[in-house]
Amino acid sequence: MQTPEVWSRHTELVLMWGCNASAAGIHQEIGYLYDAMERGARLIVVDPIVTAVASKAHLHLRPRPSTDAALALGMINHIVSRNLHDQDYLERHTQGFSQLMEEAGQWTLERTREVTGVPEGLIAQAAEEYATHRSLLECGYGHQRYTNGHRTQQAISALAAVCGHMGQPGAHCNFMEVGAAYTGFLNSARVQNPPGADIKKTRLISISHFGPALRAAQDPPIKGIIKWRGSLITQQPDARGMIEAVKGLDFLVSIDQFLTDDTDWSDLVLPACTIFEQWGVHPSYRHQYLQLQVPVLEPQHESMPDIDFWAELARRMGYEAYFPREWTGLDWLRLLLPDDFPLEQAMHPHGPVRLPERFCPPVPNWDGNFQTPSGKIELYSGVYAERAQRFPGEWDPVPRYVPSAESPDGDPERAARYPLLVVSQHPATRTHSQFGNLPYIQEIEGPATAMLHPDDAAARGIAEHDRIRIYNDRADSHVLAHLTRKVLPGTVELDSGRWIKTGGNVNLLIHPRAAGPRDVGDGVMAEYDMQLDGHTIPYFNLLVEVEKA
Amino acid sequence: MRRFSAEEIRDLVVREVPPAGISLARTPLPTKTTWEDRTVEVDRVVKTACSRNCYDTCGILAYVKDGRLLKVEGDPDHPINRGTLCVKGYTYPQRVHSPDRVQHPLLRTGERGEGKFRRVSWEEAFDWICERLHALRERWGSEAFMEYLYSGNREFLGKQVSGRFLALFGASKLVGSF
Amino acid sequence: MREEIMMAAGETMLLIDQSRCVGCHACETACKMENNVPPGPRWMEVVEHESVDAAGDVALSFLPLNCRHCADAPCIAVCPTQALARDGLGLVRLERERCIGCGECLFVCPFGAPQFGEDRLMQKCHGCRERRARNLPTACAQYCPSGALRCATPRELSHLVRTSRAALGAARAD
Structure with missing residues (x-):
């Protein structure tokens, strides 16, 4: 992580990806973001949901959930086609640019729009602005809550590398570098x-x-x-x-x-x-x-x-x-x-x-060196190529868009029965399942509610505050409906962390599926490498249908 | 984009980032505060940190009066939260002193899932666990036991101490993230 | 930038800067903690407004709503028991002993500020009288993590608003 005291003073543009800064980590993300914006920095937000921070942005891109890798690849292709990439940085500090472009080159603006739903003009404008400013890429975890999440992050990181927006004050790709807790400090x-x-x-x-x-x-x-x-x-x-x-x-x-x-x-x-x-x-996993x-x-x-x-x-x-x-x-x-x-x-x-600088440098990678076998950013990664052999279908040496498991693109057959994709935000009022039992929090949250797009609601005869049943073949959950254009058509938002016994728990509906870098089999393992194997649960790969209860 | 040279970055870090390993406390800890629209003397104000699963790990000033947590404020000297907490943080007094807290060990009396318990002493609770751990190791081997924990309190000390016991016992090891 | 200025005579005012508010609700729980307000009455409530522009783009705005301590307060005028009055700091002060819980104040308040708890008598934001008397910001202002609520003298606030307007103009000109 580049420390916010530095990036907020130097960045000209913050590209906030999959990060609801207004609800989570508000001091770091909103406080320092506003410092940067008061200096005149621009803000671009990529998030399918209209969050508060998205409402503060100069541009807001709303990809269909889990298509973010396609968006990043489309942006890379547009940047390179306009010759806005950083050739000097690519030559000195990366490897595999040509292999990356074999993949990214297929992502024309038109195709990117078809897959992501983001208008071509907006993709082009965001890409051009990102490439031509001193830009910070601030990544949350929203886009990684899918089976293709690791590929998505691979693509987003490549976007920063192609522009040379790495290791410079105000220009870096901040993702889960997890801080001193995991880097040998303890x-x-x-x-x-x-x-x-x-x-x-x-x-x-x-x-x-x-x-x-x-x-x-x-x-x-x-x-x-x-x-x-x-x-x-x-x-x-x-x-x-x-x-x-x-x-x-x-x-x-x-x-x-x-x-x-x-x-x-x-x-x-x-x-x-x-x-x-x-x-x-x-020790924080995101500050120093x-x-x-x-x-x-x-x-x-x-x-x-x-x-x-x-x-x-x-x-x-x-x-x-x-x-x-x-x-x-x-x-x-x-x-x-x-x-x-x-x-x-x-x-x-x-x-x-x-914390001591050797565990968390304020401006990491300033020397252009990276902890990879080549010491460079590996846009084509030999390690990933080897793992692609060991865990077929999980990895690719270059970033690719692969539809995620339980999504309209990834499982059309299931989507025919359960057409709505659930995205579970972390609300400001809870940390996972905590705080929701407190009276001060309950009076802010109100009863368990799901966000539905008005078009989806109309098609099902659902009105504001109707009691609805969200279901699939695994379970159902009863909540109130809130009709809002904050969510894209075809998606439902049901917050994570509601208790089962008090209603509105989303996890009842989710298939147990480990996502990411490697197949964990049945979950009983002999070996585990946190850096390479780190996996997640694709909480947002969830298809449902909704009806009036 | 003009690239800063190594020297420029070094200078800039010295200028903009505080040195490592030295306390950043500058503001004297208060001895009084306001509560219910009046000024109250407190017993003490303690600096601590929030350890929820959140990026910020906010510095907290905890106001204690009569053995209770009266109020919490953000540490004004913490470079990340800079004096404020969040909607959740300000509920800590309510949470700590909630009448709904589990107040003593409880042993199940009903069926699993019913949530029916009776109060037991810590002594009974430890005996109950130890008896079952011995029986489990005897019958199944130590790997039939494990802990389950994640980020409810994302503090790092506790899980090292549990980890020492679990390693000695030979329990199965929980790994990964989600 | 859009801001509203809550007039409170006396030394300081509360600036509500909607351009910074992200609807995090921290001011609500901070106010409850500071004033030991039981669940139910909400002296401060942040409301969300969703708007759609001609292009179909959706945006949210937020407004923290508490008692504005109006200079020409309609609640004072309608209160049949004179439970409401202006105090020396210019704040609208409630004498709960006089309140009969008739709700007239709620019907005329443009901000929905009057609240009613278990005793069904009115209660509301008192403006952090003690804190202001001690030259401290209101609790909601001090505890706001996004800088949307700021307490300062009218002169300071005026300067703050003018400066940020100038900065915004400069940013637009880029």
Whole structure:
């Protein structure tokens, strides 16, 4: 990530792709975006939904959901056809431009419009403006919530490379470079693998294919789970399948702050502390500052700090030697953070601190070097070519548009029965399944509501605030209808994170399917490489029909 | 696009980005605040951070009075949130002191899915878990056990500590993202 | 840029800058936290408006709505029990002991500001009287993450609006 204090001062144009900045990460995305715009920077937003930030944009491109790779390739082709690409940068810091253009060259404005639905003039204007300004590409995660999400990001990143908009103050492609947490700053191994312990490698279970993995695991089957800091049933796709899988367990323990969908299916529920009642450290995955969490309040009621629970359980299971009784969170923090890190500088009453530059440079890739085998941006990637052999159909050495699984383009047969594609936004009022139970939030959100385009509603005899049934062959969900042109015809918006027991949960309708870089099989794995295998759940690959309830 | 030279970028970073490893705290922590349209003295104001699954990881000033979280504000010295929180962050006092919180360990009494429980002590709860972990390891082997966690609290310390226990126990390992 | 200025006599005013508001609702929960308002009454509510232009392009705008503390306040005029009055800071002050919950104020308020809670008596934004007296911005202004709500003196706000207009003009001329 290029740090926002830098890009906001230097960029001339922000291209915000798949990023509802007005709802998520509002300080970083809106605050610094406005700083840039007050300096005169232009804003282009790519998002099928009319979000608040899209309404602030000079140009708003609304591709049909999951066709973003086609849009990026069409923009690349237009830029190159107008000779607006950066030939010098391409020659010095990239490889595979000609192979990229063999693919991108097929994406005429006309074909791009046919696939994405974005008018040709708008594609051309956005491409030309992006290429001719000092442009920052700020990527959210909206476009990656499909089975073709990794290909889409490959195409969007290539767009930045073709223009040479990389590694320069105000010109970079900001995507999930995940920050210091994952770049070796934390001494995770030192905590997890204590010296002298006999630790064996065990099998791996994919969180993005968790329900199927629970059902598939053999020798041994999964029989006991302690579940904490996550909503198993609310947030995994195919909630019913998840419940079936949970039924097969000998025991499920939930550590929770509230009685959730998960606790209903648990044998033992333990009271969790909030973030104000325990120690912690959270290096952001999108900025470069660190602050330690200290206990602000006593644990409320009988709740127990998470690390106290695990340490006590471990001691009772016979691992006293590795969990000194006198250790507080601060001792564990000292073990986790680098020895030379000035911990007290990041802790009340001090802090935050900026993380060391070697873990998160403010202007990454300024020297044109990249962490690839060639040290260049690989528009044609040998690594991807090799993986394309190992995992057929998942990868390509160059970015391509491949229709995503459960979408009108990708599964026309299913779309004939269930013609509407569901996009699940993360609303400003919730973090996944959290906060929605609080009265202050509920009065803002109101009852569970889905957005329907007026044309789709009219075709089904649905009026504003009608109670509707959203369904497919897996399940149904009952919500109120909100008729709005914020969504494209043929799409429905149903927020993620609503609890099943209080209604409007979208995940009931979703097929359990891991998306992205590699096929995870049944979810039980022997090997996992976070950089290359990182996969997701294609939450937006969801076709439904809607009727008046 | 004119490209900045390496020297220019180096100078610009020094100028525009604070140095690493040094506290950015500048504003003295307050001792009082306003609440219900009057000025109130608080017991203490504590700097901490929000660890939801969100880019911002906002710095928080937590106002404590009579053992309760009275108010939260954004840390004015945090370069990202620059003094403000969000619609969710401002509900933390309501969340922390919600009457709906799970207040003590609960053991299931009804059928699974019914949500019927009885109150038990922590002692009973630990005994219950340990008994089942031993039986599970005996019958199925340690890989029949695992944790499930994701980003409900995206703080990093807790999962390292659970990870140490799970590694020692030999549990199946949860990986990946979604 | 479109902004509305909430007149509150006394030292400071609240600038509501619709060009910056993204409808995040942070001011609503901030106001509730600051004033310990129970669920139900909403002293501040951000409303969304969806518009479609001739070309079919859709855009959203947002307006945070609280009591505007009007200079010529219709609520004061219609209140049959004199529960509403202008105070020394120029804010429209409610004496709840006098309120009978008749709702006349709600019927005449152009902003829907009067709220009614469990006791069915009127309540509303008091304008953060204590904070203003201490020279602090209103809670909604201090806690707004997008800079859409700003509290300052009329002179400062006037300058702010003029400066951003000039910047916008310069950006358009590019």
